[in-house]
Amino acid sequence: MTGGGCSIVWFRRDLRVEDNPALAAGVRAGSVVAVFIWAPEEEGHFYPGRVSRWWLKQSLAHLDSSLRNLGTCLITKRSIDSVSTLLEVIKATGATQLFFNHLYDPLSLVRDHRAKEILTAQGIAVHSFNADLLYEPWEVSDERGQPFHTFAAFWERCLSMPFDPEAPLLPPKRIISGDVLSSPSDTLIFENELEKGSNALLARAWSPGWRNADKALTAFINGPLIEYAKNRRKADSATTSFLSPHLHFGEVSVRKVFHLVRINQVLWANEGNKAGEESCNLFLKSIGLREYSRYLSFNHPYSHERPLLGHLKFFPWVVDEGYFKAWRQGRTGYPLVDAGMRELWATGWLHDRIRVVVSSFFVKVLQLPWRWGMKYFWDTLLDADLESDALGWQYISGTLPDGRELDRIDNPQFEGYKFDPNGEYVRRWLPELARLPTVWIHHPWDAPESVLHAAGVELGTNYPLPIIEIDAAKARLQEALWQMWQHEAASRAAIENGTEEGLGDSSESSLIAFPQDLQMEIADHDPVRNNQAATHRRYEDQMVPSITSSFIRFGDEETSSDLQNPVEHGRAEVPRNVSVNQETESLNRGVQPSTNVQPQLNLAIGLQNAEESTAESSSSGSMGERSGGVVPVWSPSNTAFSEQFVGEENGIGVGPSYLQRHPQPQQLVNWRRLPQTG
DNA sequence: TAGAAATTTAG
DNA sequence: TAAATTTCT
Numbered sequence: 001m002t003g004g005g006c007s008i009v010w011f012r013r014d015l016r017v018e019d020n021p022a023l024a025a026g027v028r029a030g031s032v033v034a035v036f037i038w039a040p041e042e043e044g045h046f047y048p049g050r051v052s053r054w055w056l057k058q059s060l061a062h063l064d065s066s067l068r069n070l071g072t073c074l075i076t077k078r079s080i081d082s083v084s085t086l087l088e089v090i091k092a093t094g095a096t097q098l099f100f101n102h103l104y105d106p107l108s109l110v111r112d113h114r115a116k117e118i119l120t121a122q123g124i125a126v127h128s129f130n131a132d133l134l135y136e137p138w139e140v141s142d143e144r145g146q147p148f149h150t151f152a153a154f155w156e157r158c159l160s161m162p163f164d165p166e167a168p169l170l171p172p173k174r175i176i177s178g179d180v181l182s183s184p185s186d187t188l189i190f191e192n193e194l195e196k197g198s199n200a201l202l203a204r205a206w207s208p209g210w211r212n213a214d215k216a217l218t219a220f221i222n223g224p225l226i227e228y229a230k231n232r233r234k235a236d237s238a239t240t241s242f243l244s245p246h247l248h249f250g251e252v253s254v255r256k257v258f259h260l261v262r263i264n265q266v267l268w269a270n271e272g273n274k275a276g277e278e279s280c281n282l283f284l285k286s287i288g289l290r291e292y293s294r295y296l297s298f299n300h301p302y303s304h305e306r307p308l309l310g311h312l313k314f315f316p317w318v319v320d321e322g323y324f325k326a327w328r329q330g331r332t333g334y335p336l337v338d339a340g341m342r343e344l345w346a347t348g349w350l351h352d353r354i355r356v357v358v359s360s361f362f363v364k365v366l367q368l369p370w371r372w373g374m375k376y377f378w379d380t381l382l383d384a385d386l387e388s389d390a391l392g393w394q395y396i397s398g399t400l401p402d403g404r405e406l407d408r409i410d411n412p413q414f415e416g417y418k419f420d421p422n423g424e425y426v427r428r429w430l431p432e433l434a435r436l437p438t439v440w441i442h443h444p445w446d447a448p449e450s451v452l453h454a455a456g457v458e459l460g461t462n463y464p465l466p467i468i469e470i471d472a473a474k475a476r477l478q479e480a481l482w483q484m485w486q487h488e489a490a491s492r493a494a495i496e497n498g499t500e501e502g503l504g505d506s507s508e509s510s511l512i513a514f515p516q517d518l519q520m521e522i523a524d525h526d527p528v529r530n531n532q533a534a535t536h537r538r539y540e541d542q543m544v545p546s547i548t549s550s551f552i553r554f555g556d557e558e559t560s561s562d563l564q565n566p567v568e569h570g571r572a573e574v575p576r577n578v579s580v581n582q583e584t585e586s587l588n589r590g591v592q593p594s595t596n597v598q599p600q601l602n603l604a605i606g607l608q609n610a611e612e613s614t615a616e617s618s619s620s621g622s623m624g625e626r627s628g629g630v631v632p633v634w635s636p637s638n639t640a641f642s643e644q645f646v647g648e649e650n651g652i653g654v655g656p657s658y659l660q661r662h663p664q665p666q667q668l669v670n671w672r673r674l675p676q677t678g
Numbered sequence: 679t680a681g682a683a684a685t686t687t688a689g
Numbered sequence: 690t691a692a693a694t695t696t697c698t
């Protein structure tokens with residue numbers, strides 16, 4: 001090795017060569033070895049789902065090919081511990097520097113911090129960058145330097161920052177390769193034979209890889225963007241950007257997206273195109289929500305599994321596997337919901353609006369624990385993204401200060417006519433309802449017998465009756481909320497009284513409750529039985545049933561039959577030749593307890609360690625720098641804020657506007673006072 | 679100038 | 690919590 005050793009550029013969810021600050025810096029520093037480490041066990045419960053792994057595989061191949069054109073290649077490593085694998089590669093290649101881009105999910109925060117500590121101690125110079133966000137989470141705060149806790153304020157601030165997001169970087173012209181032979185690649189296996197068959201169709205609708213991401217961006221900006229404000233409400237239209245999977249894997253830089261959209265916005269504004277200008281605002285807002293999801297994750301590293309508002313801990317979730325299954329299968333009896341769930345299952349994709357519909361139905365009508373729904377999204381979505389999905393589900397569940405009203409139940413029938421006025425979407429995904437006239441398509445249960453008969457619909461046989469009436473759901477929700485406030489107050493009273501910790505304590509044990517335990521928690525279940533109120537409620541913080549990889553794999557048997565289906569407009573169709581019973585059968589098997597036990601990374605311990613080490617190093621004040629050298633860590637004060645936030649204790653909690661939107665029963669006041677006097 | 683009542687919005 | 694845009698009597 002001549003002069004200084006080479007640099008490792010550690011690729012993660014930044015699978016692009018354009019506007020990649022870590023890569024650019026590595027190239028500037030001399031010779032480069034590019035590495036991707038596949039260590040899914042580190043993700044714990046969030047082992048990537050089948051379609052997500054498919055995407056990753058394609059994207060890595062694409063990146064490797066780009067790197068080869070530039071003079072090096074992508075070294076891939078299979079690992080169960082990224083940091084020690086990094087060390088091995090560093091030793092093998094004689095590297096002296098490490099470059100990578102920041103991630104903000106809780107596991108990465110811990111892991112990357114640890115990587116920095118360990119490698120720095122070994123004499124490696126570690127440099128890290130912002131490649132995923134317009135602004136780093138710690139750059140955006142209110143006048144008092146505190147993090148925002150509502151999206152609107154956050155986004156407003158982002159749009160009026162004293163400095164613009166950094167301009168996108170060009171790809172390197174050439175890369176001087178480090179000694180890549182000294183650390184040969186492992187062959188990464190992202191899918192088994194069964195999955196391969198199921199995945200084959202995906203390639204006809206999607207093209208992973210950063211160049212394709214760039215094409216998708218250009219196509220969207222030159223096409224649907226200008227009409228985005230008008231069209232984004234239609235469930236079936238191809239007017240969304242379809243960028244989310246690209247963004248998730250960092251194939252395209254948000255900064256580039258932002259700049260290009262802004263340029264067009266100015267253009268249209270000058271032309272007096274008000275709709276076009278507004279479309280840009282709305283689209284950028286959705287980019288802003290993605291930013292906010294990282295912001296939230298950074299400031300509240302538990303937000304993917306714990307409600308941000310403490311009292312939601314007391315919501316008596318309906319723990320009912322039958323409900324859960326009916327939802328997954330698209331057999332709730334509400335056509336819009338069912339169409340969405342079938343689309344998700346068949347294609348790994350769901351229009352944004354429909355995500356809201358199905359998740360809102362899940363939480364408010366079925367009252368299933370939101371984390372289950374989030375986990376299912378994680379397992380099935382092509383663009384599964386921990387931070388974004390956590391934000392979405394928390395928003396829907398009303399567990400954010402600016403989330404939806406707790407007692408609001410949206411009626412899928414009305415939403416159906418709003419988002420799918422002609423019923424095309426429903427007919428496409430629910431062939432059994434295809435012949436139903438539009439007036440009944442979103443509420444077949446009201447249709448006259450003759451109409452149903454003529455359409456070949458037999459409710460309860462062919463297509464289910466509503467799993468629960470909306471009115472009944474409303475009543476049940478009111479009752480549940482009343483109970484929630486009672487329990488919250490009781491717990492608060494108990495704590496103030498010093499008698500016991502109460503249910504509301506934020507002890508780690510209740511937070512980390514995860515699948516394996518739940519196998520016992522959930523009573524054995526019968527096959528889906530419609531119109532039966534579930535009575536099994538739980539107050540513990542919700543737990544997630546094991547539906548991960550085993551679930552996906554079993555289900556594949558019938559999904560593979562979509563291979564026989566034609567693809568229309570580049571998007572997959574629902575399998576029409578598959579009987580529902582068959583589907584039910586394989587799904588049933590899917591929920592069997594998983595036998596492939598994955599090594600669990602203990603999040604609680606991980607976080608604790610990080611906090612400890614941060615306490616020492618935080619005085620170095622490394623966080624404020626804009627780029628280079630800083631691994632994002634959250635300071636103890638940030639974590640403390642999170643605690644306060646959840647506990648509502650120290651004045652930060654919910655504001656008056658929240659309480660106004662979520663009125664509590666009067667008794668609460670009395671509950672509070674009683675024990676204090678005692 | 680017809681009606682009713684106020685405000686904004688859907689992640 | 691449904692439905693659409695704006696402001697009064």
